[in-house]
Amino acid sequence: MERMNEFFAARVEGYDEHMLSNVEGCKEAYIKLAELIPFDCKKLLDLGCGTGMELDGIFKRFADIHVTGIDLTQAMLDKLKEKYSNKNISLICGSYFDVDFGIGQYDCAISFQTMHHFSHEAKIGLYKRILDSLMDSGVYIECDYMVQNQEEEDFYYSENTRIRKEMNILENEFYHYDTPCTIDNQIAMLRNAGFQKVEKVFRIENTTILVAYK
Numbered sequence: 001m002e003r004m005n006e007f008f009a010a011r012v013e014g015y016d017e018h019m020l021s022n023v024e025g026c027k028e029a030y031i032k033l034a035e036l037i038p039f040d041c042k043k044l045l046d047l048g049c050g051t052g053m054e055l056d057g058i059f060k061r062f063a064d065i066h067v068t069g070i071d072l073t074q075a076m077l078d079k080l081k082e083k084y085s086n087k088n089i090s091l092i093c094g095s096y097f098d099v100d101f102g103i104g105q106y107d108c109a110i111s112f113q114t115m116h117h118f119s120h121e122a123k124i125g126l127y128k129r130i131l132d133s134l135m136d137s138g139v140y141i142e143c144d145y146m147v148q149n150q151e152e153e154d155f156y157y158s159e160n161t162r163i164r165k166e167m168n169i170l171e172n173e174f175y176h177y178d179t180p181c182t183i184d185n186q187i188a189m190l191r192n193a194g195f196q197k198v199e200k201v202f203r204i205e206n207t208t209i210l211v212a213y214k
């Protein structure tokens with residue numbers, strides 16, 4: 001298991017191609033996510049934006065949108081900056097568990113393939129802060145690696161706990177290990193955080209998109 005930021009920094013070259021060619025459903029999901037952004041969106045929060053793969057389609061639809069992107073890995077953000085130097089973007093290198101999102105700031109928040117690394121408890125806390133950061137009619141759109149059944153989810157979480165114990169990794173340290181949740185649990189976490197309605201709108205293989213309404 002590698003530290004989260006070191007894991008992505010070591011893979012930044014070739015990362016975009018990997019997401020498009022090797023992660024089933026991602027190519028289609030990047031297109032779908034851009035279509036789901038509300039037509040009048042002006043301010044967007046992108047959590048775990050990485051090299052900005054999900055922004056390609058979004059900038060095609062909304063040339064002047066303002067994006068705040070947060071990511072733990074500077075090397076990923078450097079790549080993003082190179083690709084979209086002429087766009088209206090504010091980048092923050094840090095953890096979305098620590099960065100202050102503000103209150104009622106964004107029309108829409110998104111995350112793409114970044115939430116499958118954390119406990120339910122941590123995610124619910126984060127979802128509450130995302131909810132607060134949205135304007136009254138705002139939406140949060142999450143695309144992530146999700147699984148179908150509880151046994152699968154339990155397996156990954158227990159493996160994560162076992163390996164962390166073996167390596168003496170503290171609970172609050174960010175290490176890269178995939179702990180996907182079931183779609184039902186994901187929806188329950190978002191509802192628990194206070195979102196009024198949550199819909200599954202896309203799934204190819206394990207790549208799944210949920211839309212959560214404030």
Ligand SMILES: C[S@@+](CC[C@H](N)C(=O)[O-])C[C@H]1O[C@@H](n2cnc3c(N)ncnc32)[C@H](O)[C@@H]1O
Nearest residue numbers: 048049050053071072073076095096112113114
């Ligand atoms: C699989 S990549 C996805 C990047 C981009 N959204 C995409 O779809 O290409 C996951 C990203 O989440 C970031 N990340 C993981 N944990 C994070 C955290 N706690 N705060 C901010 N970024 C985080 C990683 O640095 C990495 O860039």
